[in-house]
Amino acid sequence: MNSKRNTQLIAAALVLIVSLIPWMAFAQIGGGGGLGDPDVPIDGGLSILVAAGVAYGAKKVHEARKKKQEANVE
Secondary structure (H helix, E strand, C coil), X not given: CHHHHHHXXXXXXXXXXXXXXXXXHXXXXXXXXXXXCCCCCCCCCXXXXXXXXXXXXXXXXXXXXHHHHHXXXX
């Protein structure tokens, strides 16, 4: 049971870190000194990756609940 809690804490920490990366990247931009086209979206693939992660997590939770329910029935 402790292993499951550790896994959840690690997953929560990773989500927090990944969500803070864009904020840290914006904090490092200084003065607009030739950084390229300012109209290029940074969020392009990140939102797809987050959506895929949420879907994968939901699938895992669904499978875990189904497995637990089957164990309780038997």
